[in-house]
Amino acid sequence: MEEHELEELVRGGLAERAGSADVHALGVGEVRRAVAQRRRRRWLVSAAAAAVVAVGAATAVVSTDGADDPPPVATEPTDGAAAPGWRTESWGGLTVEVPADWGYGGAPLSFAGDTSACPPAYVSGDWVSGWVGRPVLLSDVCARYPWLENSPQEDDPTPYVWLGGDVEVGTVTWPGGLVQETVEAEGERLTVASTDPDLRARIIASARPVEVCPASSATIPDGSSGMSDEGRGDPIDAVVCAYRLEEGAFRLTYARATTADVVDQAWSAQAEASAVGAPTACSREVRQYVSVQARYDDPFGAQPLVQRAVFRLGCTGEVDLGTDFFDHPNRLRTKLVRDGVVPWAVDPGIASVVSAPTDAQFLAGWLIGMQG
Structure with missing residues (x-):
């Protein structure tokens, strides 16, 4: 079965379960260990945690501010090189800078009209100070997005950046103190979540057109x-x-x-x-x-x-x-x-x-x- 067919199969499974449960385990696929120093671990959601988190079809209750007035985005090209301690990440026509020691995961994406957070089920590395994700199917363990009320995701303070995630423009404050800002930049959605307002502003201000490859x-x-x-x-x-x-x-x-x-x-x-x-x-x-x-x-x-x-x-x-x-x-x-x-x-x-x-x-x- 090719990757596209696999994705369609998972999409179909999620569509069948939409509204009946807020966390879906479509298999027991284990994240394979990468070779040498490239190991990946499950993050936040596992099949066991899913049983605790699944509590009906309600969505998270969060506070939303400034949905109609997102912060300004700097889109002027720089010299193309990230500052020391930072690295560049791209999606479509967008490039941003993120801390160099952050890991990788995914971003929310839609399955048959229902937004699910299957990709953020894990990130790379044994310990991650933050992570960056794109809407690519990485895991068969999925959680409904927005996060369920009182779920582990609501309280986790780990910062992240989502490039192209299926997330509405605006600001969401999660109960654990994480503030999530989503803006439009270079025709893409950019989501930055952190308890540190300076870090959020720094990443959003780094947004610019992609420089090394055609968009x-x-x-x-x-x-x-x-x-x-x-x-x-x-x-x-x-x-x-x-x-x-x-x-x-x-x-x-x-x-x-x-x-x-x-x-x-x-x-x-x-x-x-x-x-x-x-x-x-x-x-x-x-x-x-x-x-x-x-x-x-x-x-x-x-x-x-x-x-x-x-x-x-x-x-x-x-x-x-x-x-x-x-x-x-x-x-x-x-x-x-x-x-x-x-x-x-x-x-x-x-x-x-x-x-x-x-x-x-x-x-x-x-x-x-x-x-x-």
Whole structure:
């Protein structure tokens, strides 16, 4: 079952249960341990906690202030570099800065008209001072949003940032003292929750247009070897950009600057992999892809040379490497292999955004694995 079908299955299960319970356990899927230093733990909601939290169909009772008058948002571009101790996070056309030691989770998203907080069921790391999430399905353990009255979520003081969450613009004060502000920035919803007003203001003021990757793409780009007869010069820049198909276009879900070495390692590993064979029964629409790209000076040309490996992640995984040389008549596509992913998946943020294809569950821990 591909990731899109899995998401539809979970959506259907949540729709059936909407109104009958406020916490849904659709399976006993255990969050897999990431390799080495990248471990993920359950956060806030577990199946046992769900039994305590589920108390009917009521929603949380909270105070709301200033829904019609959100705080101003600074959207002027900066030099693109985060301040020391901070890092940048992107979604769609929006980039913000968050504390560098924060972990990763998800953000509320709608299932058949009912907003559920399945993704915030866990965040990465053994201990997290805060976390940043996007509306991507990460867990099969879900809680109704807004939080239930007297639930653990209401009292938890851990700060967070939600990019693109299905949350109304305005300010919510939770009983535990956490203040949650949601604003519109660069065409996206930005939610910042903290007991510290200065921290909230600092993060909201950092909002600006995405800088290192296109905010969206109508189609999946082609790969490219980035070579010419004369070779290539020094690297100019390198980026990892992840996208998901939403309403007919691919939306940016993750953006990070990297190094040309990372791009070359990924490209080379995939070039040595087996070529993609004939289409299989599960070869349907590709709903997510990752572009791993480096640009180089062309010593004998005006335009930069581009080396790009495009990871097409549907129910199967294949990688478009372009052509071995610029005049080669055939495109080179190979099967997804671990050594092609690991160079760019070392950032734990990838594991909160990009799903492993059904035939590449050996990447669970590096990418989002199967649930249930």
